[in-house]
Amino acid sequence: MALKRSIATLTLISLTLFSGLFASDDAFAETHKIVLVAGKPSHPARMHEFNAGVQLMAKCLQDQPDVDVHFVLNGWPKDESVFEDTDAVVFFMDGGGRHEIVQENGKRLKTIQSWTEKGVGLGFMHYGVEVVADQAGEEMKRWVGGHYDHMFSCNPIWEPVFNQFPKHPITQGVEPFKIKDEWYFNMRFLAGIEGNQPVDLDGMKFVPILVASPSDDVRDGPYVYPQGPYEHIEASSGRAEAMMWAVERADGGRGFGFTGGHFHDNWGNENFRKVVLNGVLWIAKAEIPANGVEHPVSEDDLNANLDPKGR
Incomplete structure (x- = not known):
């Protein structure tokens, strides 16, 4: 009887090990943390x-699947433990001299630099792509390939047509679209590139994702602030401009910049939404569905969690 029990036990162990060899990939899938x-x-x-x-x-x-998403409200978190073991961090916030990343006398910049040295992905959206060059310009070029530079870049409200996309995971499932927004352009990109063509520079692979050509009327202003126009913007008549771009850094990490996002209701546009969500997954090195991230957004969704602003 003892021999039979031993044989049965060995058989069970063998079957368990054998079935483990053919377990689905999902059983061993890595979870990608996003903040x-x-x-x-x-x-x-x-x-x-x-x-x-x-x-x-x-x-x-x-x-x-295999994505763990966290969010932080109202600025840099008091408890920074939320960033532990993260694969990607996205900043959607006001920028310039008040940018959250430049506060605490450079401490936060050093913290973010330490993340990138571990290959953490970074994304900056809308006003969040603007920094004062002397405060964090070099860091932004190193982390995500470029930034908005006051009175070098410009910020008109206009309606570009995005109808050609590079072959890139971020563009999976994205169809041509046009949408009115405060689309910044003429970024201060690394090595002075115009940013409208893919390029490999100093170990960084740079790919423009959303590209369109502003009309002369757009270049002539007015911009949101300052109203302009700027001579160097007008002088670039006919040039295509990048309003979203992606980079692969030499440290193994990824990054993107996205200059839209002024108007909240634009999240209701499927392709606007999809290209951003794809970008978030990409910098976290998570799998992007073949047709991109598809999640319907209702009017109730758009009205949820709005800040009280004297309505």
Whole structure:
């Protein structure tokens, strides 16, 4: 009887080991942690809705397999443990001299630099792509390939047509679209490149994702602030401009910049939404569905979690 029990036990162990060899990939899939950081409230209602925006993004990503999405509201977190073991961090917030990343006398910049040295992906959205060059310009070029530079870049409200896309995971499932937004352009890119063509530079692979050519009327202004126009913007008549771009860094990490996002209701546009959500997954090195991230957004979704702004 003891011999029979031993044989049965060995058979069970063998079957368990054998079945393990053929277990689905899902059983061993790596979880990709993403942290979305929203800035403090600013601008009138339904503009710069950072808190509502990151919560909407998190909802759209929650059903993606092997992804663990966290969000932080109202600026840099008091408890930085949320960043532990993260694969990607996205900043959707006001920028310039008040940018959350440049506060604490450079401490936060050093923290982010330490992440990139571990291969953490970074994304910066809308006003979040703007930094004061002397404060964090070199860091932004190193991390995501470029940044908005006050009075070098410009910020008109216009309606570009995006109808050609590079073959890239971020563009999977994205169809041609046009949408009115405060689309910044003429970024301060690494090595002075124009940013409208793919290029490999100093170990960084740079790919423009959303590219369109502003009309002369757009270049002639007015811009949101300052109203312009700037002679160097007008002098580049006919040139295509990148309004979203992606990079693969020499440290193994990834990054993107996205200059739209002024109007909250633009999240209701499927392709606007999809290209951003794909970008978030890509910098986290998570799998992007063949047709891109597909998650419907209702009017109730767009009205959820808006900041009280004197409505």
